[in-house]
Amino acid sequence: MRWRKHTNQITGFLVVLPSIVLVAVFVYGFIGRALWASLTDWGKDPSQALALNPVTRFIGLQNYRELFTGFIDGRFRQDMVSTVFFTVFFLAGCLLFGLLLAILIDHKPRGEALFRGVFLFPFALSFVVTGTIWRWLLQPGGGVNQLPTLVGLRPATFEWLTSRQQVWRFDWNDLPVIIGLLAAATLAAVAVVARRAGRRRRAIGFALGSAAVLGLAVGVAPGWRPLPFPELHGFNLAFIGIVVAAVWQMAGYTMALYLAGLTGIPEELREAAVVEGANEWQLYTRIILPLMAPITLSAMIVLGHISLKIFDLVFAMAGPDNAWTDVPALLMFITTFRGNQFAKGAAIGVILLVLVAMIIVPYLRSQLRKGVRE
Amino acid sequence: MNRPGSFFLAAALASLFATAPARAQDKLEIFSWWAGDEGPALKALIDLYSKKYPNIQVINSTVTGGSGVNARAVLKTRMLGGDPPDSFQVHAGQELIGTWVVANRMEDLSDLFKSEGWMAQFPKGLIALLSARNGIWSVPVNIHRSNVMWYVPANLKKWGVSPPKTLDEFMATCKTLQGKGVQHPLALGENWTYNHLWESVALGVLGPEDWTALWTGKLKFNDPKAVKVWATFGQVLEFANPDASGLSWQQATDRMLKGTAAFNVMGDWAAGYMATTLKLKPGEGFGWEASPGTGGVFMMLSDSFGLPKGVKHRDAALKWLRELGSKEGQDTFNPLKGSIAARLDSDLSKYNAYLQSAAKDWKTNKVVGSLAHGAVAPEAFASQFGTVMEIFLASKNAEAAANAAQAIADQVGLGK
Numbered sequence: 202m203r204w205r206k207h208t209n210q211i212t213g214f215l216v217v218l219p220s221i222v223l224v225a226v227f228v229y230g231f232i233g234r235a236l237w238a239s240l241t242d243w244g245k246d247p248s249q250a251l252a253l254n255p256v257t258r259f260i261g262l263q264n265y266r267e268l269f270t271g272f273i274d275g276r277f278r279q280d281m282v283s284t285v286f287f288t289v290f291f292l293a294g295c296l297l298f299g300l301l302l303a304i305l306i307d308h309k310p311r312g313e314a315l316f317r318g319v320f321l322f323p324f325a326l327s328f329v330v331t332g333t334i335w336r337w338l339l340q341p342g343g344g345v346n347q348l349p350t351l352v353g354l355r356p357a358t359f360e361w362l363t364s365r366q367q368v369w370r371f372d373w374n375d376l377p378v379i380i381g382l383l384a385a386a387t388l389a390a391v392a393v394v395a396r397r398a399g400r401r402r403r404a405i406g407f408a409l410g411s412a413a414v415l416g417l418a419v420g421v422a423p424g425w426r427p428l429p430f431p432e433l434h435g436f437n438l439a440f441i442g443i444v445v446a447a448v449w450q451m452a453g454y455t456m457a458l459y460l461a462g463l464t465g466i467p468e469e470l471r472e473a474a475v476v477e478g479a480n481e482w483q484l485y486t487r488i489i490l491p492l493m494a495p496i497t498l499s500a501m502i503v504l505g506h507i508s509l510k511i512f513d514l515v516f517a518m519a520g521p522d523n524a525w526t527d528v529p530a531l532l533m534f535i536t537t538f539r540g541n542q543f544a545k546g547a548a549i550g551v552i553l554l555v556l557v558a559m560i561i562v563p564y565l566r567s568q569l570r571k572g573v574r575e
Numbered sequence: 576m577n578r579p580g581s582f583f584l585a586a587a588l589a590s591l592f593a594t595a596p597a598r599a600q601d602k603l604e605i606f607s608w609w610a611g612d613e614g615p616a617l618k619a620l621i622d623l624y625s626k627k628y629p630n631i632q633v634i635n636s637t638v639t640g641g642s643g644v645n646a647r648a649v650l651k652t653r654m655l656g657g658d659p660p661d662s663f664q665v666h667a668g669q670e671l672i673g674t675w676v677v678a679n680r681m682e683d684l685s686d687l688f689k690s691e692g693w694m695a696q697f698p699k700g701l702i703a704l705l706s707a708r709n710g711i712w713s714v715p716v717n718i719h720r721s722n723v724m725w726y727v728p729a730n731l732k733k734w735g736v737s738p739p740k741t742l743d744e745f746m747a748t749c750k751t752l753q754g755k756g757v758q759h760p761l762a763l764g765e766n767w768t769y770n771h772l773w774e775s776v777a778l779g780v781l782g783p784e785d786w787t788a789l790w791t792g793k794l795k796f797n798d799p800k801a802v803k804v805w806a807t808f809g810q811v812l813e814f815a816n817p818d819a820s821g822l823s824w825q826q827a828t829d830r831m832l833k834g835t836a837a838f839n840v841m842g843d844w845a846a847g848y849m850a851t852t853l854k855l856k857p858g859e860g861f862g863w864e865a866s867p868g869t870g871g872v873f874m875m876l877s878d879s880f881g882l883p884k885g886v887k888h889r890d891a892a893l894k895w896l897r898e899l900g901s902k903e904g905q906d907t908f909n910p911l912k913g914s915i916a917a918r919l920d921s922d923l924s925k926y927n928a929y930l931q932s933a934a935k936d937w938k939t940n941k942v943v944g945s946l947a948h949g950a951v952a953p954e955a956f957a958s959q960f961g962t963v964m965e966i967f968l969a970s971k972n973a974e975a976a977a978n979a980a981q982a983i984a985d986q987v988g989l990g991k
Contacts, residue, residue: 244955247673247674247677247678247953247955247987247988248677248678248679249678250674250678250955251651251654251655251674251675251678251680252678252679252680253657253678253679253680253884253885272979272982273959273962273979273982273983273986275962275966276962276965340821341818341821342818360817360818360821362820362821363818363819363820363821365968365969367969520765520766521644522765522766522767522961523765523766523820524766524961524962524965525820525965534648535958536958538647538648538651538652539644539647539648539954539958540954540955540958540959541651541674541954541955541958542955
């Protein structure tokens with residue numbers, strides 16, 4: 202019988218089938234549904250917002266246009282800016298502390314196992330627990346602000362989560378220029394790297410691209426102003442507390458990633474380097490760190506998508522109404538379930554999805570390619 | 576399958592089918608955000624209900640979170656999913672009408688009001704607030720007052736000031752107090768308490784007619800009169816504690832009680848907190864006055880219960896609503912909750928000194944609705960009002976805040 206030959210494939214397919222169906226419905230189906238909802242006016246008419254069978258109209262990209270250029274959606278724009286700053290500081294903090302801790306433990310101090318457990322422990326907590334603890338610690342009148350009194354100084358007065366200070370402010374209308382300049386700089390950096398690696402054609406290509414983007418940024422972008430009025434955004438200092446708590450939670454995880462990498466480096470390599478006369482500093486900067494690059498990349502991707510989607514930590518630490526620590530995921534919740542603006546909430550959700558996809562998809566693609574090659 | 580096993584399974588299935596319809600009739604699910612401090616008052620109501628209808632099992636679904644912020648989100652997902660609770664708590668007024676009545680999800684309770692004789696028992700102004708589209712949509716359980724300013728009489732005496740009656744007097748008194756070392760005379764708490772303070776200031780600046788006109792769309796937010804509200808609000812904020820957004824409303828009230836601040840503007844659930852939780856005597860441990868400039872006006876909010884369309888236990892829910900509106904129900908619930916009855920014939924001897932004074936004002940004062948607590952504006956406006964507040968706090972620009980408020984009002988079609 203012919204079909205017997207294919208039994209394996211058929212059983213294989215049947216075994217995976219439920220999961221394919223579930224993922225198709227509950228992941229991709231709902232992404233599609235959210236995408237569709239974000240293109241409608243669901244919520245604009247209160248009599249349809251919560252009707253049993255809401256009647257909605259297709260309005261194209263209007264929700265997105267409002268979010269980026271509408272008069273009353275400045276909070277969303279500040280949230281986007283906050284997310285970028287938060288992601289940068291959170292990633293930098295986790296990678297730095299994770300690497301330092303990993304190197305420390307890699308030197309096998311006494312009680313190594315204990316320290317490893319201690320550093321990894323915060324990762325075992327949920328963000329809600331972390332958030333609640335740090336909320337208490339960061340009360341303006343207590344906790345961290347009282348630390349200086351231990352050494353006889355006056356208590357600190359920084360307001361942490363309730364601070365309303367903002368630094369590095371820029372006008373939202375300058376954003377096209379800023380993005381253009383950043384893109385040009387990135388392309389230029391890639392070009393320099395390619396040049397160093399001796400790949401001339403690639404280097405020239407990227408250099409030309411960089412020059413073209415630079416031209417666009419300087420020549421065309423200033424004429425494109427999204428808003429008819431100036432609107433300043435910047436880094437809210439209230440986020441410092443959130444970054445501290447988030448790094449506290451995730452640095453141990455990053456350490457574990459690095460530690461796995463460090464133990465994977467063969468002893469011969471280190472010995473060879475030492476024989477060649479490399480000191481400790483050179484050993485780390487020239488040998489070990491370059492070998493850690495893939496781990497840094499995976500850590501950045503894992504941490505990056507956590508930071509873009511962050512919701513529970515901020516909710517527990519500062520509550521959903523504190524606009525100075527607001528992030529898009531919180532705004533999505535408030536817009537949808539308090540303001541009944543379902544379509545606009547869906548639009549924020551889709552924007553978040555696109556941001557996360559920008560991080561995850563290239564990574565997945567490179568992983569898949571590797572898998573095929575192997 | 577072995578035989579005893581299949582037998583048990585069949586028996587279990589049979590019993591399930593046999594009992595399911597009977598049990599389904601004997602249930603009532605009520606959905607509210609009354610937990611914690613407010614839990615005992617709700618429990619007293621449920622106990623009363625269970626005593627009257629012992630064969631109805633009451634399922635008490637509560638979702639905690641001040642002012643129902645979390646409960647409302649859960650309720651929306653349930654309603655959208657076609658699984659309405661038999662009766663749910665909702666702030667009387669636009670929070671109910673602007674969200675649920677316009678979406679055609681509620682049953683009209685006019686007949687219940689007529690058959691129970693409630694048309695005469697509840698004040699006309701309150702019934703007007705519950706009515707829209709030729710129907711009455713929920714049963715009010717209690718009345719809270721939003722525009723109250725709290726203080727400690729002994730402290731004011733010590734500082735040699737008397738409670739201010741107008742906004743100008745308030746500013747002058749606060750300056751005097753700052754001279755006497757009370758740096759931040761006004762105690763303020765987390766974000767929503769800013770909105771709460773704003774509505775008291777706005778009522779003080781505008782007066783009841785213009786305040787109401789704001790919500791019917793007759794007075795624009797960017798009208799000079801309404802812009803002045805923001806300017807005055809900014810001046811009032813100068814006297815508030817800068818770390819406000821880290822404090823709960825109770826912590827803000829505590830500051831006033833401890834004497835680090837002199838005044839606290841908060842709804843009269845604060846009286847419940849001070850009298851019940853902190854065991855202070857109304858009039859001695861704490862004193863009260865209508866917030867500056869709002870004497871003779873009662874800015875009210877009311878918790879009410881409605882009947883969604885298509886519920887599973889409609890009869891039990893109607894019995895529940897009947898109890899809520901009854902004199903016995905209201906006088907059981909309100910002394911414990913720290914609010915006054917919505918009915919005009921409640922037995923005042925069951926209430927403490929503060930509530931008796933509030934009940935008197937309720938009968939004699941001009942009644943207006945609260946913004947921060949869902950009475951005058953639909954949720955789409957109220958939830959975005961926080962954004963307006965942030966615009967003002969960030970820029971201290973009254974014009975910008977007023978324009979943003981008007982833009983949102985236009986967007987949600989306020990007053991239409």
